[in-house]
Amino acid sequence: MRLKSVFIKEYKNLKSFSITFDTDSFIDVFVGKNGSGKSNFFEALIDIFRFLYELNKGKPDIGFDFKIEYVIDDKPVIIEWSKSKLSINGEKNRKTLGKTPVPDNMIVYYSGHNEKVSTILSDYLSSFRPRVQKAGLVEMRRIIGIGNEYKQLLLVLMLVQPETSKPRAYICDKLGISNITDLLKVVLKRPYFAKADFQVERLDPITSYWNPIGISREFLRRLDRCIVRSSSRDEGYIEKQDIYINYYSVQMLINEFKDMTMLDLFIQFDNLKTIDMLKSISIDVTLASGKVMNTDHFSDGQFQTVYIYSIVELFKDRNCITLLDEPDSFLHPEWQFEFLDQVFNIADDAANNHVLMSSHSAATITSSKENLLCLFEINGTTVNITKVCRSDVIKALSGGHIILTEAEARLSINNILKSTTGPILFTEGITDEMILEVAWKKLFPETAITFVIQQAYDRHFLRNQFKRVELQHNYPKRMMFALFDFDEAYEDWKSLGTGNIVVSDPLLGMVKKLAYQYHYAMLLPVPNVEALKGQVLDVNDKPWGRGIDSHISMELMFYEESWGENARWFTKKSISCGGEIIEFQGDKVTFAKDVIPNLDPERFEIFRSMFEFIRDKCSLGS
Numbered sequence: 001m002r003l004k005s006v007f008i009k010e011y012k013n014l015k016s017f018s019i020t021f022d023t024d025s026f027i028d029v030f031v032g033k034n035g036s037g038k039s040n041f042f043e044a045l046i047d048i049f050r051f052l053y054e055l056n057k058g059k060p061d062i063g064f065d066f067k068i069e070y071v072i073d074d075k076p077v078i079i080e081w082s083k084s085k086l087s088i089n090g091e092k093n094r095k096t097l098g099k100t101p102v103p104d105n106m107i108v109y110y111s112g113h114n115e116k117v118s119t120i121l122s123d124y125l126s127s128f129r130p131r132v133q134k135a136g137l138v139e140m141r142r143i144i145g146i147g148n149e150y151k152q153l154l155l156v157l158m159l160v161q162p163e164t165s166k167p168r169a170y171i172c173d174k175l176g177i178s179n180i181t182d183l184l185k186v187v188l189k190r191p192y193f194a195k196a197d198f199q200v201e202r203l204d205p206i207t208s209y210w211n212p213i214g215i216s217r218e219f220l221r222r223l224d225r226c227i228v229r230s231s232s233r234d235e236g237y238i239e240k241q242d243i244y245i246n247y248y249s250v251q252m253l254i255n256e257f258k259d260m261t262m263l264d265l266f267i268q269f270d271n272l273k274t275i276d277m278l279k280s281i282s283i284d285v286t287l288a289s290g291k292v293m294n295t296d297h298f299s300d301g302q303f304q305t306v307y308i309y310s311i312v313e314l315f316k317d318r319n320c321i322t323l324l325d326e327p328d329s330f331l332h333p334e335w336q337f338e339f340l341d342q343v344f345n346i347a348d349d350a351a352n353n354h355v356l357m358s359s360h361s362a363a364t365i366t367s368s369k370e371n372l373l374c375l376f377e378i379n380g381t382t383v384n385i386t387k388v389c390r391s392d393v394i395k396a397l398s399g400g401h402i403i404l405t406e407a408e409a410r411l412s413i414n415n416i417l418k419s420t421t422g423p424i425l426f427t428e429g430i431t432d433e434m435i436l437e438v439a440w441k442k443l444f445p446e447t448a449i450t451f452v453i454q455q456a457y458d459r460h461f462l463r464n465q466f467k468r469v470e471l472q473h474n475y476p477k478r479m480m481f482a483l484f485d486f487d488e489a490y491e492d493w494k495s496l497g498t499g500n501i502v503v504s505d506p507l508l509g510m511v512k513k514l515a516y517q518y519h520y521a522m523l524l525p526v527p528n529v530e531a532l533k534g535q536v537l538d539v540n541d542k543p544w545g546r547g548i549d550s551h552i553s554m555e556l557m558f559y560e561e562s563w564g565e566n567a568r569w570f571t572k573k574s575i576s577c578g579g580e581i582i583e584f585q586g587d588k589v590t591f592a593k594d595v596i597p598n599l600d601p602e603r604f605e606i607f608r609s610m611f612e613f614i615r616d617k618c619s620l621g622s
Helices: 038-053 115-132 148-159 166-175 215-224 250-256 262-274 300-314 333-344 390-398 413-418 430-443 459-467 470-474 489-495 554-558 588-598 601-620
Strands: 002-011 014-020 027-031 066-072 075-082 085-088 091-094 105-110 143-146 177-189 236-238 243-249 278-287 292-294 320-325 353-359 372-379 382-389 424-427 452-455 480-484 500-503 511-513 519-523 570-574 580-584
Touching: 002 038, 002 353, 014 038, 014 382, 027 038, 038 066, 038 105, 038 115, 038 143, 038 320, 038 353, 105 115, 105 300, 115 143, 115 262, 148 166, 148 177, 148 262, 148 278, 148 300, 166 177, 166 300, 166 588, 177 250, 215 243, 215 250, 215 262, 243 250, 262 278, 262 300, 300 320, 300 353, 424 430, 424 459, 430 452, 430 554, 430 588, 430 601, 459 480, 459 489, 480 489, 480 601, 489 519, 554 580, 554 588, 554 601
Parallel strands: 027 353, 027 372, 105 143, 105 320, 320 353, 424 452, 424 480, 480 519
Antiparallel strands: 002 014, 002 066, 066 075, 075 085, 085 091, 177 243, 177 278, 236 243, 278 292, 372 382, 500 511, 511 519, 570 580
16 A cells, blocks of 8 residues: 555645655655644545545545545555545546545554544544444454554553564564563453443343443453453452453463454454453563563653554554654654664565654654655745755754754754763764763762763764864863774774874773874773674784774673573674674664663673773863
């Protein structure tokens, strides 16, 4: 399923508005400041497809003229609604869609800030709700709104899959889950159709679950086969609260519903939500750190990729349009940087799903892999949309405070420097910054850090910053340190001039004083581990001399032969001439956020000499 073009005659501030989708990318990103028309475009799309879905049922005029073109299974479709007349593929005065293919579903993720979208979805849900009560009905809503209230359901559906399933493995990796309990907790409440005076009798099968009919009753009956009883907890029907608390065996669920796909199971639980019966669903998990927690304790930031991945995975066999209406709006900037990149990483599973995402976050857009983005701008009383390069979009959204250089730096370093004082240590990336901040706290728990640690977003930008004279001219006598990984970035370190080598021992972290006396270039210390030393040093403990021959990254600071987590985070890779090297594998952010903080202080000793050098230089001022 791919949209090709949309024309809207007049909807709110969209007047004679048209947009063309001229690439095969599974995702198109719309950017613009608040009020520029992005959300109005999404609202109009929802209205258009609701109109098409219900056209055969006599839905009244949509209220605005439109023309939409899309392709489903290589079949082009052009539908035009003008002056209350319907035209399909050039055939005028049509009364119904007939066999014209339409998307199987429209999935809308909304964060709750757009009341109009919430209202549209709520109205559609209300119209669909009575159909769930019909006996034998097995269908899902065409338009599915997925907000924060779906977090638990989506996550649980991924985790109750067999251990060998790809979705379960993906979610466990993203959230750092090492083990899943066999007990699923579901809380059910009185549904909308059960009148207040309807009484539930604990032992009466007729009144159980407030007497639903149709597929909901059958689904609940099958769920009952998976219940695990215990006298040590409240369970079953709790009369005082008018709720059911049921505990199910995950393995029994897998066996009971092996005839259902994950989407089928979603439909069944979603129908319980539709009739307002499903109150909560959760499962206990064990993190890689050993901490046991409930799935409802994960942060919104951690859930963002889970949302998108779950949607793509659930609907991968159906032709869909997915609207992500500012999914990053409530995220910390750190999560915004990662969000879009993670969405692109699941593109291979989205063959039938055209994702449209709106954002006004410059931080999110910096990670876009698309150079041309759709920018919404208000021109007088109309909204124009143009394809512009990413750097111009970011400047427009941030008022010039956030820029992209030729090396795609994510923030203006000048802006950072102006908003801070004192010495500053620049790292290559965000996870380096996160790890070093933890390292300082582990090594010097009673001492406040005396310098700022700030990412420079990649090694090229870090190198260029220290090659130019702007830093010393704009921030004279300010102590600055550039920390490079001991890998290909070794070439960047060397390119900053021969300099005056002030620390020559690679095991302590080589340091050279640059031409400007307040600036230093540093290399990560080499772990004193035989399996790693050879990746950067020869038999005389001297660097091999070329970045291409060097293979030490920040994460390898924590490699230990006896560490039980080695197999998860590190792998051995064969190289030319029959050798092999150890490399980091997995998600760097998950490693930095969930693993690093739980390590013992001794694991951070490798950074002590580096920190002491910086601290000493800061106190001396040169």
